[in-house]
Amino acid sequence: MSMIFAILFYLATLLFVVGLLSRIKLYAQTPAPLKIPTTPAPTTKTGVAFRLTREVVFFESLFKANLWTWAAGWLFHTSLLLVTLRHLRYFTDPVWGWVAFIQPFGIYAGITMLLGLCGLWARRLFVERIRYISTPSDHLWLVLLIVIAVTGLLMQFVAHTDVVAVKTYFLGLLHLDIGSLPSDALLLLHLFLVFALLALFPLSKLLHAPGVFFSPTRNQTDDCREHRHLSAWAGKLESEK
Amino acid sequence: MADYTAPAYRTIPIVPALKPGAMEGKGPFIANDKHQEALGFPGQLVEDWHDKAIAKMGDLLGKFRSLRVYMDACVHCGACSDKCHYFIGTQDPKNMPVARQDLMRSIYRRYFTFAGKYFPKLVGARDLTREVLDEWYNYYHQCSECRRCSVFCPYGIDTAEVTMAAREILASVGMGQKYSNEIIGKVHKIGNNLGLPEPALRDTLEGLEEDVKEDTGLDIKFPLDVKGAEVLLITPSADFFAEPHIDGLIGYAKVFHATGTSWTLSSMASEGANFGMFIGSYEQLRKIALRIREAALELGVKRIVVGECGHAWRVAYSFWNTLSGVGDGADETDRFAQMLQKQLDHRYKQPTHICEFTWDLIQRDALKFDKSKNDRFVITMHDSCNVARGSRMGDLPGGQFEIPRNIIKAVANNFVEMDANTTRERTFCCGGGGGLLTDDLMDLRVKGALPRMEVLNQAVQEHGVNYMAAICAICKTQFSKIMPVYGFDRRMVGGVHQLVSNAIILGDK
Numbered sequence: 016m017s018m019i020f021a022i023l024f025y026l027a028t029l030l031f032v033v034g035l036l037s038r039i040k041l042y043a044q045t046p047a048p049l050k051i052p053t054t055p056a057p058t059t060k061t062g063v064a065f066r067l068t069r070e071v072v073f074f075e076s077l078f079k080a081n082l083w084t085w086a087a088g089w090l091f092h093t094s095l096l097l098v099t100l101r102h103l104r105y106f107t108d109p110v111w112g113w114v115a116f117i118q119p120f121g122i123y124a125g126i127t128m129l130l131g132l133c134g135l136w137a138r139r140l141f142v143e144r145i146r147y148i149s150t151p152s153d154h155l156w157l158v159l160l161i162v163i164a165v166t167g168l169l170m171q172f173v174a175h176t177d178v179v180a181v182k183t184y185f186l187g188l189l190h191l192d193i194g195s196l197p198s199d200a201l202l203l204l205h206l207f208l209v210f211a212l213l214a215l216f217p218l219s220k221l222l223h224a225p226g227v228f229f230s231p232t233r234n235q236t237d238d239c240r241e242h243r244h245l246s247a248w249a250g251k252l253e254s255e256k
Numbered sequence: 257m258a259d260y261t262a263p264a265y266r267t268i269p270i271v272p273a274l275k276p277g278a279m280e281g282k283g284p285f286i287a288n289d290k291h292q293e294a295l296g297f298p299g300q301l302v303e304d305w306h307d308k309a310i311a312k313m314g315d316l317l318g319k320f321r322s323l324r325v326y327m328d329a330c331v332h333c334g335a336c337s338d339k340c341h342y343f344i345g346t347q348d349p350k351n352m353p354v355a356r357q358d359l360m361r362s363i364y365r366r367y368f369t370f371a372g373k374y375f376p377k378l379v380g381a382r383d384l385t386r387e388v389l390d391e392w393y394n395y396y397h398q399c400s401e402c403r404r405c406s407v408f409c410p411y412g413i414d415t416a417e418v419t420m421a422a423r424e425i426l427a428s429v430g431m432g433q434k435y436s437n438e439i440i441g442k443v444h445k446i447g448n449n450l451g452l453p454e455p456a457l458r459d460t461l462e463g464l465e466e467d468v469k470e471d472t473g474l475d476i477k478f479p480l481d482v483k484g485a486e487v488l489l490i491t492p493s494a495d496f497f498a499e500p501h502i503d504g505l506i507g508y509a510k511v512f513h514a515t516g517t518s519w520t521l522s523s524m525a526s527e528g529a530n531f532g533m534f535i536g537s538y539e540q541l542r543k544i545a546l547r548i549r550e551a552a553l554e555l556g557v558k559r560i561v562v563g564e565c566g567h568a569w570r571v572a573y574s575f576w577n578t579l580s581g582v583g584d585g586a587d588e589t590d591r592f593a594q595m596l597q598k599q600l601d602h603r604y605k606q607p608t609h610i611c612e613f614t615w616d617l618i619q620r621d622a623l624k625f626d627k628s629k630n631d632r633f634v635i636t637m638h639d640s641c642n643v644a645r646g647s648r649m650g651d652l653p654g655g656q657f658e659i660p661r662n663i664i665k666a667v668a669n670n671f672v673e674m675d676a677n678t679t680r681e682r683t684f685c686c687g688g689g690g691g692l693l694t695d696d697l698m699d700l701r702v703k704g705a706l707p708r709m710e711v712l713n714q715a716v717q718e719h720g721v722n723y724m725a726a727i728c729a730i731c732k733t734q735f736s737k738i739m740p741v742y743g744f745d746r747r748m749v750g751g752v753h754q755l756v757s758n759a760i761i762l763g764d765k
Contacts, residue, residue, distance in 0.1 A: 038328075047321040048538065050574045051414065053406045053645055055653035055681060070410065080335035080408035088333065088410075138334065143274055145334040147349045148358065150380035152371070153332050218370050219379075223411055226329030231322045232403075232412035237648055239574045240605050242585040243593050248319060249578065252542065253592045 017184065017196040020206060024188055027210035034217025035225065042229040046246035056237035063236050070233060084138060091131030091160075097124035098167070105182045106189060122171060129164040132157055152219070159208055166205040176202045260702045262742045263345070265710050268675065271338065272347045279348040283394035284696045287432035294441040295540060298430040305429040306384055310367050312425045313360075317368065319538075322417040327364045329411045330357060336405040336415075341684045342398050345706035350395050353405035353415040359395055360422055363388065393431055396422040398700055400690035401534065401567075402641035407681050419690070420536025427535055435694035436531045443544055448493035448527035454480075457526055460496050468506055474762055476513045478505075478521070483555050485520035487512070490528045490548055490572070490607070491563025492729035500750040501732050504564050507753030510760050511614050515622050519561075522551035528568035529729070533575075534691030542579045545571065549580035549596055558601040561608045564751050566640035566728030567689065572607045573647035582607055611727060612649045614756060615659045618666050625759040630668035633723040635755065636715050637661055637673070638708065638735075639683035640728035654680070660727055660752050667759040672719040675711045684708045686726070688734030702738050709742045716744075724749050 057063045069075040074092075077085045101121025104110045136157045139149050170176050177197045187194040196202075215221075228234065289299025302308055317324050336353035338344065343351040350356060358380065365372030365381035372381030382388065401416035426432065442451040452460070461478040468476045479485065495505040512519045525547040532540030552560055560582055562572045577583025581593030583606050588594070600606045617623050639657060649655040657680045664671050678684050687704030715721040726732055726749055735749035 042321065042325055045318060045321040045324045048319065049578060051322060051417070051646070053403060053412060053414065053681075054648055054656065056648075058651075058653060070412075074410050076408055076412065077333070077335050077410040080339070080410075084333055084335060142334065144337040144349070144352060145332070147274060148332050148334060148337065148352065148354050150332070151377065152379045155378075220328070220331045222328040223331050226325045227411045229321060229325045230329070230412040231325075232406050232414050237653065238585075239577055240583045240585075240607070243577045243581065243583060243587070243590065245578055245590075249538070249542075252539075 016198050016203070017193060020196055020203070021188055021193045023207065023210045027213040031213040031216055038217050038222060039225050042225065046248060047231045047235070048246040048249045050235055050237075050239045050244050051231050052235040052237050053232040054237060056235070058237050060236055063234060067228065067233060070227060083134070087131045087134030087138065089131075090127050091135060094124040094128030094131060097121050098128055105178075105185050108182070108186055125164060125168050125171065129161065129168065132161050132164060136161070156219070156221075159212060163205060163208045163212070166201050166208075170199075170201050170205065174199065174201055260698055260741050262709070263703060263706050265713055268710060268714065269677075270344060270707075270710070272344055274349045275347040276349055279342075279346045279351060279394075279398060279700065281394055282390070283397045284692070284694055285434040286393070287427075287434045287437040291434060291437040291441055292427070292430065292432050294444070295427075295432070295437055295537075297427045297432050297437070301430040305389065308429045309384060309389070309425050310363075312428045313364065313421070314368070316421050316424065317364075320417065320421070322414065323421050326357070326411075326413045326417060327361055327368075330354060330361065330413055333410065335408045335410060336413075339405050339408050340399075340415075341402070341404070341687060341707045342400070342700070342704045345687070345703035346398075346700070348398075350391075351398055353409075356395055356399055357413065357415055357418045359388075359392055360418055389426070389429075389431065392422050393426055396426070397433060397692065397697070398704075400641070400685045400688070400692055400704070402685035402689055403645040404641065404682070404684065407645065416690075420533070422536070423534070424536035427537070432535065433691060435696070436535050436691040440531050440535070440540055440544070443527055443529075443531070443547075447524050447547070449529050449531070450493045450496075452493060452496065452526065454523040457496065457521075457523055461521070464502070464506070468509070472762060474513070476506075476509050476762075478509055479519060480521050481523050481555070482518070482520035485518045485555060485557055487517055487519035487559045487561050488548075488552055488555055488557040489519055489521055489561050489563060489610075490525060490568070491521075491610075492528045492565040492568055493526055494729040494733060495563055496526075498729075498733060500736065500747065500754060501564075501729055503754040503757055504751030505753075507751065507755075507757030507760075508563060508610050510757055510762060511610075511617065511623065511753070514760060514762055515617055520555060520557070522555060524554070525551035528563055528565045528572070530568060530571040531691060533567055533571055541571070541575065545576055545579040545582075548576070549582060552582065553596060553599065556599065558599070559604050559608060560600070560606055561610055561613050563610050564727040564729065564753060566642035566730060567646075568729075569609055569727075570642035570646035573609070576607060609649050609659075611659050611663055611752060614753070615650075615663055618663065624761040625667045625756075626761055627667060627669050627759055629759045630755055631670070633668060633755070634670045634672060634719055634721045635664055635668055635723045635725055636671070636712070636719075636721045637664065637679065638686070638712075638724050638726045638731060638749075639679055640726055640731050641683060641685040641689060643727060644681050644683045657681075660725070663752055664725060664755060667755050672715060672721060674715045678708070678711045684711075686728070686731040686734040687738065689728075689730050693730050693734055701734060702741055705734065705738045705742075709739075709744075712744075713742075722748060723755075725752050725755065726750075727752050
């Protein structure tokens, strides 16, 4: 089992990193031939940085759109961030100071993450418009995340796993040294689903994470009259004329 | 118009229930072979349309980052699902922006993603069939590319970009839209959307001079093809004789007259509209924009001013510098753009919106008004979608909202706002934008205007509004046609410069 999970760990990490980087490369290399910021838009690069920051940190546009979706979505994403950072303790020795500091917050974030996810799923199930646009994979992603959260919380509050052994195992993996992983069902399920999430990330709608940074309506500067914006393929048309 | 009855007003805020299939149908008339071939598209549906369409989609995915990112990024969160005026007005679920995008995304997933190739059902992917093509044609002609959805999307996904791509794919396999393609043909052949040739245009303008003389006793000129004029005015051709558009044109002429500005129209570029944007064709967009460059170079003008037209201003403001070099800031080595930019006077913004032009004069105290001339009106402002969400005026973001309002307040005493959820960047489209201003889409146009009419009606009840200002030729045409269906006077809609025209005091210069 330790061996299988080691392979899964490496494989998932590889797929995640390579898949994500190649997708980011594709986005970066695809030209944006026209200026299409959704206006009113910032007129400077600093302004654009602020706009993107507000979008990524506070989900500004979603806030304008729908308060319930925003509340559930923001709760889920910020909680996930805290929970993920908390898990750095299993990969660092000695544990960094700030990671130690956020441990208690990270634990409660596990609960709020679950709440957020349930809210999002409830919307998908009970709001007619959103039910209409949902595909099976939309539901499955939520189920996957919910099961990850629940198994994690169960290990925290109900059936403890040997976290010291888990940490030793993962620290070993970082040095290509495969030790032994505790074999409780909860832990194995938790890890398996996290690996699945990582591996499928670059093939799925989770690409919204890098996508938002490449969205021309959000990342372009409104300086159309002051600077001539010309992409390579559009520029070629001029020499033909 | 007797065929169309107005849907009933509902209580605001409106959360529409779904009516699946409400707007199923064949869509607008398909372009015939003559109109298609004039633009370089195949005349009929080509035999290998399936492969051609997929290849075209691949081509566009490689050329437009917007399409590339937007096909991947949507998480089906539903933020946009109740924002489209066509959805609110028709309740057809396929008019929810996300569902409209999914008509294409389902094909994208099937042919361009791992998940869609091997697990199509799981991710809602499907094969491109003839039925899908027809569905595209129908529902991608129920989007006016107004970008309201893009304001609310957490990733800024702009359905207009998807609609443009879909229309481009459809046209490239032989399924172009008659209305837009026929009009683009006229622009290339004659110089404007209405097919008004130079002698007829000259006649019209001379007649207009006589009318205005009768009205004001002044020799207010409407010059055409005057070399060496300072300002080239590019305006939608509807301004030349459609009501209420023409009153706006008279307003521009009075402003030029009052300040002694030498200006001219161009017969070669007697059209501000650029339907190349509507059909999503970069080549057409560019080709139409190049006429203005040519006219500017030929006439030797120093400034280019654009009349009241929504999408034309988006194209002018956001795209002209890219397409034709009308603007500033071209590289020293950029010979194409430098040719024109050296000629233009860069103390002014190039291009300038007529509202920027007038507001600048008002601020410099160069114009005098008798505001009481507009006292019979209680005025509100319908922000035109393309101006609101695809352009700017002045130096500050949001100037496209402030400047027209400032002008109205400078020339009239009674101004009120409509529901803030439906103005400025949240404005509704009039229901006729994006190439849908055609009689074969009347049903859609009436229903698409419902959200605006509901809010306008509220302002009429509360404030006695009797004038809705718009700075767009399509808004003006659409509203003057459908407002009677809703029981309003067709003359309730008018331009900002129509109000300027009413109030301006002209000296004896």
